Amino acid sequence: MAEQTGWSDEVFSILRAAGVAQVAYVPDAGHKQLINRCIADNKIKHVPLTTEEEGVALLGGAWLGGERGALLMQSSGVGNIINMLSVSNECRFPLLMIVTMRGEWGEFNPWQLPMGQATQTTLEAMGVIVLRADAPEDVPETVAAAAKLSFEAGRMVAVLIGQKVIGFKNWDK
């Protein structure tokens, strides 16, 4: 099964429609197409990060400056942001995160399992609202719902895009 990221174009349109002006990311194969759309768009400021926690801080700043943002990362990156979520929580910053999952459906790499299996509970332990999409057709409306929760209800929200959506990783590709 090849990587399926046909949902990326719709998600990009949803982010644009939600007024997202800053997109920060640490790359993941599942986000490749969405990241490329953001890079090609001259209205979205895209910021590649050295580590995901930079993105949590950046998007706090985006909101402080009057803009909206989104953070794209792989589930392993969730482990890197936990303490920084304290800032978003205390300041009640909206925080929209789109997380592509590893370490679950059909994972071949055992090193991905610990964080992948702990991703949802870890986020929830820090007060993040977690929405999951496990079919490609569910991804866009889940992101739209998360954007509403984040920007209008002012909450930290993560969309976990299941590994089943992305497909098995094919290193030959």
Add this chain to the structure above:
Amino acid sequence: MTEYTLERRDVVHRILKERGDAAVVTGIGNASHDVASAGDDPLNMYLFGVMGGAVMTAFGIALAQPDRRVMVITGDGELLAGIGSLATVGVEKPKNLSIVVIDNQAYGATGGQLTHTAAGVDLVGIAAASGIPRTALIEDESVLESAIKDIYQGEGPYFAVVKVVAVAAPRVHVPNDGTLTARRFRQAVSGKVG
């Protein structure tokens, strides 16, 4: 270890005296007290939790408010905890961002344990090697006044380390309700409420 003579609170007060309408983000620790002791301001965002987030928070503000100077005032320990953010700033080169590190070479809030800068880790060198085009090392009075001008003038990103004497300054009241200070700040810089 070199003995420095500049005093952190005096340095921060002199920097802030020239701030105009600059937005200021403070790093957790003494830097927040230094800034608050100069007088509270809606354009101050005091971070009171998590080491390593001050530069990126200010960067996000700088992207959203490209016509306003955004300044970070933080400590060496706080910056070291998010040292990769200098690489990210060096790549993106936000023109309106200035970073000022008050370097006492110690974790002042936890008992004065030495930070890596005490052993010679060169923050100015890291910033320059990360692609931050304008940097300064301020070790004494002779270059402080010209550096204060550079913080606010010229194209960013600008990065300065001010070496200060490792003596704690008195604690002051710093507004520590993040929900309140964040909304006050956002309204002051962007006019947006809620």
